[in-house]
Amino acid sequence: MSEGLTLSANIQHLETSATVAISAEAKRRRAAGEDVIDLGAGEPDFATPAIPAEAGIKAIRDGKTRYPANEGILELRAAAAKHLSLLSGGRPVNADRIVVSTGSKQALFNACFTLFGPGDAVAIPAPAWVSYPQIVHFARGRPVLVPGDPEWGLKVGVRDLERMVPAPKGLILCSPCNPTGSVYTHAELKAIAQWARERQIWVIGDEIYRRIHYGTGPAPSFLDLPDDLLDRVVIITGVSKTYAMTGWRIGFSLAPTPVAKAIAAFQSHTTTGANHMAQWAAAAALGDERVDQDVLRMTAEFRRRRDLVVERFRRDLTGVEFVEPHGAFYFFFRVDSFGGITGTAFCTRLITEKGVALVPGAAFGDDRWVRLSYAAATAEIQKALDRLVGFAKAL
Numbered sequence: 501m502s503e504g505l506t507l508s509a510n511i512q513h514l515e516t517s518a519t520v521a522i523s524a525e526a527k528r529r530r531a532a533g534e535d536v537i538d539l540g541a542g543e544p545d546f547a548t549p550a551i552p553a554e555a556g557i558k559a560i561r562d563g564k565t566r567y568p569a570n571e572g573i574l575e576l577r578a579a580a581a582k583h584l585s586l587l588s589g590g591r592p593v594n595a596d597r598i599v600v601s602t603g604s605k606q607a608l609f610n611a612c613f614t615l616f617g618p619g620d621a622v623a624i625p626a627p628a629w630v631s632y633p634q635i636v637h638f639a640r641g642r643p644v645l646v647p648g649d650p651e652w653g654l655k656v657g658v659r660d661l662e663r664m665v666p667a668p669k670g671l672i673l674c675s676p677c678n679p680t681g682s683v684y685t686h687a688e689l690k691a692i693a694q695w696a697r698e699r700q701i702w703v704i705g706d707e708i709y710r711r712i713h714y715g716t717g718p719a720p721s722f723l724d725l726p727d728d729l730l731d732r733v734v735i736i737t738g739v740s741k742t743y744a745m746t747g748w749r750i751g752f753s754l755a756p757t758p759v760a761k762a763i764a765a766f767q768s769h770t771t772t773g774a775n776h777m778a779q780w781a782a783a784a785a786l787g788d789e790r791v792d793q794d795v796l797r798m799t800a801e802f803r804r805r806r807d808l809v810v811e812r813f814r815r816d817l818t819g820v821e822f823v824e825p826h827g828a829f830y831f832f833f834r835v836d837s838f839g840g841i842t843g844t845a846f847c848t849r850l851i852t853e854k855g856v857a858l859v860p861g862a863a864f865g866d867d868r869w870v871r872l873s874y875a876a877a878t879a880e881i882q883k884a885l886d887r888l889v890g891f892a893k894a895l
């Protein structure tokens with residue numbers, strides 16, 4: 501940087517998102533004519549289902565092209581409230597506590613910026629999605645990675661969190677988890693919520709992958725817990741993953757009323773509100789029961805791909821440690837057993853020598869591991885696995 505061009509301390513920790521950067525690198529190599537398979541991106545390869553897509557087009561035609569309400573259009577907040585209620589056995593969910601944002605990424609940022617301030621410690625179970633520590637830094641908070649238990653799908657429990665003395669101001673928990681695919685059980689979520697309530701810790705539950713779950717029904721949620729455990733819980737979700745709507749940029753927070761109000765006021769000065777027509781598309785995704793068939797179809801396909809990856813590793817890379825995924829669309833495996841190679845070196849060599857893009861564990865706080873995203877066409881996954889197995893065996 502030129503001398504004198506000092507940027508603000510607000511961004512002193514800023515790095516480009518590694519997950520986004522790897523996808524961009526794969527695209528760049530492809531455009532340059534290289535044969536590259538991208539299993540880096542955490543983005544469904546499916547088209548947005550027809551019903552929300554058409555609703556978005558209709559919204560444009562109907563003139564939903566003006567500023568939306570800061571907190572989001574009522575129709576979408578009502579559809580989201582009803583949807584979340586149905587997913588959690590019909591429990592009441594108040595639409596007034598939902599704020600629509602520009603993707604769940606912004607919903608996470610809003611929540612952190614609203615709840616945390618200078619020096620506040622925020623516990624983040626690790627490995628963790630790359631953006632959490634960055635977002636906490638933007639709020640001038642202090643991300644504290646809490647290593648998950650390798651014997652337990654790299655999840656954390658109350659015992660791990662209790663080691664943080666003094667107790668943190670907040671916790672960001674992702675389930676189903678990016679990058680591991682682990683899913684917290686109802687009992688585990690309850691124990692963590694109890695621990696947090698006793699210590700007056702804010703919990704941000706990132707449940708964006710909740711419906712991409714390979715057990716029965718949606719994955720367990722903080723919303724399945726009784727009201728008295730939810731006083732300091734903010735739930736984050738969105739349409740990007742479940743409905744293959746990453747580019748529409750619609751996410752939500754469900755928060756206690758004063759927090760929801762603060763988030764809406766904050767948005768009134770930052771974005772005004774999320775893209776208006778995309779909100780109508782999202783309302784159709786959540787509100788039209790027929791779209792459920794699309795969700796089931798896509799989730800079934802993710803499950804088949806997960807099985808394919810797991811079986812291939814079991815068969816051809818015996819002894820390689822991995823987390824068995826129960827949700828989301830990621831497969832997290834350990835590479836240091838291949839002669840002590842780091843995740844970063846593994847991924848750099850794999851893309852250069854074999855044309856397969858994966859994300860090094862360094863992006864998630866542990867470079868002994870590598871993340872493979874199976875949100876890609878089955879034939880591509882198969883081809884990538886052939887290359888990956890050949891590469892790893894030769895190491």
Ligand code: PMP
Nearest residue numbers: 603604605629678708738740751
């Ligand atoms: N949380 C997690 C765990 C994610 O993997 C992603 C994917 N980018 C997001 C939040 C953000 O998703 P979006 O902004 O598209 O809703």
Ligand code: GLU
Nearest residue numbers: 517519520540541542678
């Ligand atoms: N969440 C996805 C991933 O982890 C998309 C990229 C991003 O926003 O980080 O790959």
